[in-house]
Amino acid sequence: MKFLIRAPAAFIRLTYQSVYLALGQIWANKTRSILTTIGIVIGVASVTAVIAALTGLKAKVLTQVETLGTNSIFIQPRTPKTGPLQHASWWSIRFKPEHFDNLLEHCPSVSQFGRMTWVGRYTVSHREESVEGVTVRGTEPAVHKIDSRPVTIGRPLSVIDEMQGRQVCLIDPKLRNDLRLDRDCIGQSILISHHTFYIVGVLEARPENVFGGGDQENSEIFIPYKTSLKMQRYPFIMAIAESESAEVSDDALAEISFFLRRTRNIKPGEPDTFEVMSLQNALETFNKIALMVTMVAGGIVGISLLVGGVGIMNIMLVSVSERTREIGLRKAVGAKKTAILTQFLIEAIVLCFFGGLVGVGFGHLLTKVLASIPIIQLDMAYIPLWAIGLSFAFAGTVGIFFGMFPAIKAARLDPIEALRHE
Amino acid sequence: MIPVMQTVSNKNGKLIIRLQDVERIYKVGVEHIHALDGINLELFENEYVAVMGPSGSGKSTLMNVLGCLDRATSGSYELDGENTTEMTDASLARVRNERIGFVFQSFELLGQLSALKNVEMPLIYSKNGWWTRRKRAKNVLERVGLGDRIKHRPNQLSGGEKQRVAIARALVCNPSILLADEPTGNLDSKTSDGILKLFDQLHQEGQTIILVTHEDFVAHHAKRIIHMKDGQICSDLSNNKNPRNKAVTQDSTPEEKV
Numbered sequence: 001m002k003f004l005i006r007a008p009a010a011f012i013r014l015t016y017q018s019v020y021l022a023l024g025q026i027w028a029n030k031t032r033s034i035l036t037t038i039g040i041v042i043g044v045a046s047v048t049a050v051i052a053a054l055t056g057l058k059a060k061v062l063t064q065v066e067t068l069g070t071n072s073i074f075i076q077p078r079t080p081k082t083g084p085l086q087h088a089s090w091w092s093i094r095f096k097p098e099h100f101d102n103l104l105e106h107c108p109s110v111s112q113f114g115r116m117t118w119v120g121r122y123t124v125s126h127r128e129e130s131v132e133g134v135t136v137r138g139t140e141p142a143v144h145k146i147d148s149r150p151v152t153i154g155r156p157l158s159v160i161d162e163m164q165g166r167q168v169c170l171i172d173p174k175l176r177n178d179l180r181l182d183r184d185c186i187g188q189s190i191l192i193s194h195h196t197f198y199i200v201g202v203l204e205a206r207p208e209n210v211f212g213g214g215d216q217e218n219s220e221i222f223i224p225y226k227t228s229l230k231m232q233r234y235p236f237i238m239a240i241a242e243s244e245s246a247e248v249s250d251d252a253l254a255e256i257s258f259f260l261r262r263t264r265n266i267k268p269g270e271p272d273t274f275e276v277m278s279l280q281n282a283l284e285t286f287n288k289i290a291l292m293v294t295m296v297a298g299g300i301v302g303i304s305l306l307v308g309g310v311g312i313m314n315i316m317l318v319s320v321s322e323r324t325r326e327i328g329l330r331k332a333v334g335a336k337k338t339a340i341l342t343q344f345l346i347e348a349i350v351l352c353f354f355g356g357l358v359g360v361g362f363g364h365l366l367t368k369v370l371a372s373i374p375i376i377q378l379d380m381a382y383i384p385l386w387a388i389g390l391s392f393a394f395a396g397t398v399g400i401f402f403g404m405f406p407a408i409k410a411a412r413l414d415p416i417e418a419l420r421h422e
Numbered sequence: 423m424i425p426v427m428q429t430v431s432n433k434n435g436k437l438i439i440r441l442q443d444v445e446r447i448y449k450v451g452v453e454h455i456h457a458l459d460g461i462n463l464e465l466f467e468n469e470y471v472a473v474m475g476p477s478g479s480g481k482s483t484l485m486n487v488l489g490c491l492d493r494a495t496s497g498s499y500e501l502d503g504e505n506t507t508e509m510t511d512a513s514l515a516r517v518r519n520e521r522i523g524f525v526f527q528s529f530e531l532l533g534q535l536s537a538l539k540n541v542e543m544p545l546i547y548s549k550n551g552w553w554t555r556r557k558r559a560k561n562v563l564e565r566v567g568l569g570d571r572i573k574h575r576p577n578q579l580s581g582g583e584k585q586r587v588a589i590a591r592a593l594v595c596n597p598s599i600l601l602a603d604e605p606t607g608n609l610d611s612k613t614s615d616g617i618l619k620l621f622d623q624l625h626q627e628g629q630t631i632i633l634v635t636h637e638d639f640v641a642h643h644a645k646r647i648i649h650m651k652d653g654q655i656c657s658d659l660s661n662n663k664n665p666r667n668k669a670v671t672q673d674s675t676p677e678e679k680v
Contacts, residue, residue: 333543337512
């Protein structure tokens with residue numbers, strides 16, 4: 001029982017003593033200590049910065065996915081990787097409107113579905129003002145429900161707009177400003193090329209998109225799908241669907257693929273000429289890539305920590321041989337082997353922790369710098385707590401690993417020999 | 423001739439050291455060198471012993487064995503009634519910490535530390551002294567007459583002061599014996615006198631002291647002089663009544679200072 005209390009007490013005392021001695025020693029050799037820890041500093045700084053960047057990217061992607069809805073499914077033509085259609089033009093593999101007829105009835109896992117057309121880029125004008133290169137898209141009403149892009153003023157496109165093929169449109173605030181329309185511009189007319197359209201609603205500005213296509217420069221106009229077919233006989237068609245729930249997302253993908261293969265007359269064994277992709281899928285892909293980047297970065301950081309560790313080991317060996325007489329003296333006045341061992345080990349660990357601390361500081365700075373560069377879109381980068389813990393754990397492990405050998409060497413010194421050492 | 427046992431028998435203090443047939447054999451290649459060759463020695467509390475002998479006579483080895491830095495190859499060494507021959511390294515370290523104080527010829531102070539920190543050092547490794555180390559170190563420094571130099575570093579101290587710090591460090595754990603290996607070897611004669619007076623004073627305060635020396639005038643401060651030759655004790659004389667007893671010893675090689 002007594003031993004149970006004494007052993008930890010002795011251990012704590014030993015550790016405390018060793019930390020006390022180690023700090024004194026490090027303080028006495030400031031320049032050397034700082035130079036020695038640079039390797040660790042760089043290693044830890046880079047690991048924290050990489051983790052922060054990835055965390056930021058992930059957070060960014062997640063917020064984007066949330067605005068789009070995780071159940072969303074994107075369907076678009078795509079040339080297959082193999083087979084005779086490998087080099088087919090987009091025209092030959094384009095979707096035709098009838099490809100999607102009755103899709104909802106054949107795909108029970110799909111709750112909503114809407115076609116979208118890319119009509120083209122047009123010059124849009126209102127009185128004297130005109131804007132060039134405005135993307136015009138035709139959308140079925142369901143698209144807006146799936147894409148959950150709120151209408152801030154006015155109303156979304158309705159089923160009646162769709163059925164009657166009305167000349168109505170939704171615009172984004174950028175276009176409204178560029179055309180110098182009133183803030184509440186509902187009911188006003190604009191010219192898309194030479195067609196007159198009435199504005200029924202203003203959409204919220206599109207958030208920046210990590211998946212590409214984050215089109216900030218060009219404005220967008222949404223018109224009813226049927227109207228778009230009148231403007232452009234054979235537009236580029238794609239579709240957005242939504243699965244019943246996240247669980248059946250994979251089922252929905254399979255059902256849509258199956259359905260489209262039949263409507264597009266793809267024979268068994270031939271590759272798909274389209275792509276059905278859910279955000280879930282995309283997220284998984286992203287996670288895989290993120291993991292890979294983490295691994296590669298981890299490997300590089302591991303090497304830099306290894307180099308740093310060798311530096312620590314080297315300086316500790318120098319320290320041991322420099323302080324041979326001191327070790328002899330300490331042993332002569334009653335330091336046990338364990339005391340010498342812990343003293344040198346803790347000195348190495350304290351050095352590494354010090355490096356880790358400075359490294360996390362530098363990593364923080366680096367993250368701030370990364371976050372402040374607008375084009376790389378890492379403004380959400382931050383260092384998560386676990387990364388700090390990981391960095392310190394790494395630094396500590398390096399300290400123990402590379403400090404052990406010099407510490408053992410010191411502990412094994414014979415006091416008589418050591419005191420005779422010149 | 424004074425018999426060996428006479429000095430021992432006229433003491434009635436506590437027995438501190440008992441060496442029985444202690445041998446220390448070094449193996450150098452195939453050769454066996456008997457650095458200590460059957461040493462028998464008893465030491466009582468508050469004795470003041472000088473160990474003399476030519477170099478290679480084994481006095482340093484004897485000091486190392488007495489100081490528990492080295493183990494006897496055979497024979498037994500009892501310190502304070504405990505047999506140290508069978509002890510583990512850790513127990514020996516503890517014995518060194520609690521019962522033995524070392525004073526070295528070259529002081530062995532740590533250059534980056536103040537006098538106070540140097541004196542505190544043994545207490546860092548002691549079981550009970552940790553929390554009171556500063557106070558105890560101060561007290562001991564005052565005892566050796568350096569109460570006003572506690573913040574100085576070794577390079578700001580004179581040779582004599584350095585040795586006083588070293589003595590304070592040796593005393594800080596209240597050792598049973600104070601082992602001094604040529605404590606005045608690096609000092610001029612005037613400073614040496616001061617150090618030797620300090621030893622006398624400590625002896626009067628009840629400290630048991632063993633010192634190794636080449637010099638007769640140092641040895642004469644001791645109350646008992648042991649001469650060694652070839653790993654054996656060749657004379658063990660009381661210095662009490664006859665201060666000129668060096669004439670009786672056969673082998674001393676006097677190197678008196680001018």
